Amino acid sequence: MFVKVCGLTTVDDVAVAVEAGADAIGVVINRTSPRAVTPDLARSIIAAADGAVETVLVVNDMPAEDAARLAGRIGATVLQLHGAYTAADFAAARALFPRLWRATSLAHDPDLTVGAYGEQVLLLDAPQPGSGRQWDLGALADTAPSGDWILAGGLRPDNVARAIAQARPWGVDVSSGVESSPGVKDHGKIREFLSSATAVTNLT
Numbered sequence: 001m002f003v004k005v006c007g008l009t010t011v012d013d014v015a016v017a018v019e020a021g022a023d024a025i026g027v028v029i030n031r032t033s034p035r036a037v038t039p040d041l042a043r044s045i046i047a048a049a050d051g052a053v054e055t056v057l058v059v060n061d062m063p064a065e066d067a068a069r070l071a072g073r074i075g076a077t078v079l080q081l082h083g084a085y086t087a088a089d090f091a092a093a094r095a096l097f098p099r100l101w102r103a104t105s106l107a108h109d110p111d112l113t114v115g116a117y118g119e120q121v122l123l124l125d126a127p128q129p130g131s132g133r134q135w136d137l138g139a140l141a142d143t144a145p146s147g148d149w150i151l152a153g154g155l156r157p158d159n160v161a162r163a164i165a166q167a168r169p170w171g172v173d174v175s176s177g178v179e180s181s182p183g184v185k186d187h188g189k190i191r192e193f194l195s196s197a198t199a200v201t202n203l204t
């Protein structure tokens, strides 16, 4: 099970996530998120990972080409275009930065084919990213993507195992569920989440 811990806001968060076994960390750069960081802080957080994990720049409110240039500047290994980006946006971004993840939700009536927009990974989230709200996984019964797709939205240490068993994703993503307050990661919860996600992997 591939695990991404998203919305890191301090350099100290990085070592905890990496030591707990995360495969990827995410930094959010946008205008309104409680976990938004500046480009300078994002670069420091990514540098602290020192190549040990994927480092994902997450954006949802800037032009795709600007995001692609920014991903290169801060040293991210992946750009996650979250929400209302078109296939043309993906093509424009890909010309500048090759490794793209597409994040969307069932509520936005997306194309759930992994790679439909040229992305390497599809992330299925709640309608409002970073809200900490779970969505109805039962809706995936007939339409679950196949391939490298990540489940996100309201996952926590106490519900991630059940969500994995139900949705059978390739990976999981968490942000609010490992925080003590919006934008502040709880290091104990990060360890607990990794442990729960890994335990269910070992059972399947």
Ligand SMILES: O=C(O)c1ccccc1NCC(=O)[C@H](O)[C@H](O)COP(=O)(O)O
Residues within 6 Å of the ligand: 006, 007, 026, 028, 030, 033, 034, 035, 058, 059, 060, 082, 125, 126, 128, 129, 130, 131, 132, 133, 152, 153, 154, 155, 173, 174, 175, 176, 177
């Ligand atoms: O986390 C945010 O605040 C955010 C804001 C704007 C765009 C994307 C954002 N997060 C993207 C993620 O990949 C989150 O980890 C994902 O939405 C799950 O969040 P949560 O439900 O809080 O675990």
